[in-house]
Amino acid sequence: MTTAALELKDVRKSFGRSEIIRGASLTVQKGERCAVIGPNGAGKSTLFNLVSGRFDITSGAICLNGNSISGLRPFEINRLGLSRSFQISNLFDKLSVYENLRCAVLWSLGYQYSFWQRLNGLRDAHERAEEVLEQIGMQRQRKVLAGVLTYAEQRALEIGITIAGGADVILLDEPTAGMSRSESDAAVELIRKVTVGKSLVMVEHDMSVVFGLADKIAVLVYGEVIACDTPANIRSNAAVQAAYLGHGGSEEAA
Numbered sequence: 001m002t003t004a005a006l007e008l009k010d011v012r013k014s015f016g017r018s019e020i021i022r023g024a025s026l027t028v029q030k031g032e033r034c035a036v037i038g039p040n041g042a043g044k045s046t047l048f049n050l051v052s053g054r055f056d057i058t059s060g061a062i063c064l065n066g067n068s069i070s071g072l073r074p075f076e077i078n079r080l081g082l083s084r085s086f087q088i089s090n091l092f093d094k095l096s097v098y099e100n101l102r103c104a105v106l107w108s109l110g111y112q113y114s115f116w117q118r119l120n121g122l123r124d125a126h127e128r129a130e131e132v133l134e135q136i137g138m139q140r141q142r143k144v145l146a147g148v149l150t151y152a153e154q155r156a157l158e159i160g161i162t163i164a165g166g167a168d169v170i171l172l173d174e175p176t177a178g179m180s181r182s183e184s185d186a187a188v189e190l191i192r193k194v195t196v197g198k199s200l201v202m203v204e205h206d207m208s209v210v211f212g213l214a215d216k217i218a219v220l221v222y223g224e225v226i227a228c229d230t231p232a233n234i235r236s237n238a239a240v241q242a243a244y245l246g247h248g249g250s251e252e253a254a
């Protein structure tokens with residue numbers, strides 16, 4: 001049996017006396033794209049914060065490529081091959097697109113920003129930044145300051161930053177939030193392209209994005225994964241319909 005890229009085993013998280021994640025289990029195989037959906041407040045962001053090491057789990061286990069990452073700090077988990085994006089912009093507004101990417105590459109190599117000036121000549125960081133620039137299709141904007149990009153371009157750059165270090169497990173938090181339909185369609189194509197051969201876990205509210213991109217959908221309700229299956233099976237799952245997809249709101253079943 002092959003080792004899963006990411007595995008959550010009976011993960012629990014409490015804040016004070018409130019248990020927010022209540023025994024969540026999830027397996028994401030290598031090369032698989034998994035969307036985590038669920039109503040507001042279900043615990044999706046909390047789950048991401050646990051996986052990326054921002055919060056400690058209360059009990060259970062989280063494994064990356066077969067090794068436990070429970071208790072590790074975010075940068076340690078990042079260096080083991082897991083990279084996450086944030087809903088809130090994580091860009092350096094006064095640096096160019098290229099410089100933002102090179103910063104991300106250098107950070108993942110273990111350098112600090114204060115060494116920036118001395119690292120101008122580092123060819124490996126330059127080459128990797130160039131490669132990512134091409135992957136995200138932003139060569140023409142390479143010199144543009146991140147702060148003046150359009151919103152959709154900023155989100156594309158964030159995706160570039162997330163993949164810059166070469167992580168093989170990518171976590172994307174609402175990558176199309178706030179986008180128009182055409183921007184969102186372009187973002188889906190970009191995500192599909194940059195995650196080929198990698199494992200993707202994304203939290204996303206837009207069901208057309210979820211059903212268009214995911215190989216597998218995990219449904220989180222009140223801190224529990226109530227179903228994890230192919231899009232077709234999730235669409236026809238009665239428990240999911242009752243708990244989530246059938247309930248209108250901003251979520252539209254595709």
Ligand SMILES: Nc1ncnc2c1ncn2[C@@H]1O[C@H](COP(=O)(O)OP(=O)(O)OP(=O)(O)O)[C@@H](O)[C@H]1O
Pocket residue numbers: 015020038039040041042043044045046047
């Ligand atoms: N640091 C914290 N301390 C206390 N409670 C928290 C903390 N972080 C999250 N919570 C609570 O955990 C619950 C789940 O929140 P979370 O943001 O993970 O849900 P979500 O599924 O991502 O929601 P949304 O779809 O609205 O973004 C909420 O009731 C929230 O108030």
